[in-house]
Amino acid sequence: MPINELVNPSPANAKQVSPNPMNEGLMNPVEGFLRSDRMPHIWCPGCGIGTTVNCFVQALIESKIDLESLALVSGIGCTGRVAGYVKLDSFHTTHGRAIPFATGMKLANPKLNVVVYSGDGDLSAIGGNHLIHAARRNIDLKVICVNNLIYAMTGGQTAPTTPGHATTSTNPYGTFEPAFNLPHLVEAAGAVYVARWTTFHVRQLARSISEAFRKKGFSFIEVISPCPTLYQRRNKMGDGLETMKYYKEKSKTRHGAPTSEVGLTLNGEIVVGKFVDRDRPDYQTMMRAQYAESLGDRYVNEMETEAETECVCG
Amino acid sequence: MKADPHGVLTGTHFIDGDHACCEGALAAGARFAAGYPITPSTEVVERFAARVPMVGGTFIQMEDELAASITLQGAVWGGAKAFTVTSGPGFSLMMEHIGYAAMTETPCVFVDVQRGGPSTGLPTLPAQADMMQARWGSHGDYEIIALCPNSPQECFDLTIKAFNLAEEFRVPVMFMMDEVVGHMTEKVVIPPADEIEVVPRKHTHKSVEDYLPYGTNGDMVPEMAHAGEGYKFHVTGLTHDEKGYPNMTPQTQDKLVRRLQNKVRSATDRIAMFEEEYLDDADVVVVSYGITSRVAQRAIDNARKRGLRVGKLRLITAWPFPENKIRELSEKVKAFVVPELNLGQMVREVERAANGKAKTFAVSHAGGGVHDPEEILRVIAEASRCR
């Protein structure tokens, strides 16, 4: 029997007979961050969302973020389901409204690190207004936008990010609308950190997420991901693996590239990298400064009122 | 629990309903509001924006009502008592998130200072035509509580009540003002903080291992936790089980949605607040709420002077509708007269509860002003004549 015999079905003791059975390894680092009781997840074979979760977890580990002060907010869609699978304070909200929900949470408890994890349709279509205003205000949020260029959950409809003349279920004869260039949009709106990677760039993505955690202000990380069941299949682009190979082959890292030049085309080059990393005061910093200036010592900084939580809970 | 004195502007004031509502929210412990300007409600948040930096809270004017109605919920889960304020068109935009609050059992208050509708309607003039919308505006089966103040003083007192009910039942509470109540200026007495009863958040004391976000201890209202406390819990608008995990089966749906309904309905008699007068010998009962109740008072008093045996039932709680009170009255009175600043909304509930045992007469008004008491009196007289 080969040494590497496949064993067992249970994730709890998932293991393969290792070449050196004396070295029982550590658990998969991602497992401790998952709601294992909800596995397996609903994402399709070859979907990249799970891959982004590995990168997110890697960033959490590497940046040593206090998990008890982290909240994850998602919208509706395939990526929105991330909230239900991670073992964190997680909020699966309404379509397009993860960002305002996250804003309220961050303002009510500034000590929280609030991550928004949602899809391209959720964030840039129905949520577009909130996206640009939060970027404008520079609300201290880390937004991970998994962009599979389609509305996946509902069956493959055109999204504002669907490129070229792709075929979708609501453009069965091919789209004819220009697509959003998301990095360009959020940079123009005011984001202080803008990066794009694909699900092929696992290490770089994890690093970008870590950087975003160290950044104060509105950070936006776009991750191009396959949707093999809908986007890729309808456009005869192969399966998840072929898409990943395309990402590997056709992506070009250009840190600091002008975001106006990073638009996506059908099957074209994908410019990846960290495009924007600038500093400007975040919303709460500006708010406090303004109040302090206008009110002097009449200003009661909301962070000083620890009594608030006692006040609410009795 | 007593109110936090930082938010209580104790004293005698001469302010309008909008301003009084803001003070009520502050007295109740609200330290977060997200809003969007809309006549005739804007003053509530304008005052809040002016007050909170000195009380220790946050106001943010969001980019639209869709945002405002969910931003406040993020703040609630972040640990604050929160509310928003709007009028008809904004109320319509908020409906999805009212449903989200009901489904996730997020305690919060939505203030609707009603104005003429539909659509843009009459921005600066009153109506009471959002009453059914307050109850049924979002999709699906859910329950809310709705209160109707009829004076600036009540705008203060009942806002506190609204927050308290929200915390007790973990529902969104609709505070149904109208343009007249919102913009009329009257004496408002704000008592000292230690005379104001405030209901604290129903926060869990369970350990992280034992806590179930939507588990009930037999009383139908689960205990809450906030983000950042180590519970690592999940909240979703999808049909969910006691762990808060999506569980989309008919069985889970039945259990969840019935509980959401029953937690409020089973307490209807306890939640219901109304003001009664002359009911002992009444033949005809005038059922009214909000500003219309003040006009109706004149009509009732005049009717009494003319010897008509008319009684008054002023609804302070419009939802859950006090069916039992109406049912009980329908056994002894001939008719109900229901004046409203709409073409017939709460009158339908009265009719339904009366179930044919008493007649129901609507005194409708398309909005834009208040009734002439003579109109109401005329219908009272007509109702008195019926068999």
Added chain:
Amino acid sequence: MAKGQIYIVVERCKACGFCVEFCPTKVLALSSAFNSKGYHPPHVIHPEKCSGCNLCGMYCPDFAIYGNKIAGSTTGGKTIAVGGSHES
């Protein structure tokens, strides 16, 4: 001597092939075995080439595989227990 070892949660695998393709030392291949859903999970074909880099784990969208570096001989084969559920 292998520097790393692989763990596979067979039932979670959906045979997307990412781990096989992106392993830098080509340690894996899809097997002819299949799990209860009918997918062919990967298996280790060149265990000696595994460096324990865990790129397979980073890529796997189903959290079905991970690798780690084998502890050095100084640990004398002591089990590093995490979570208690990894018994042999």
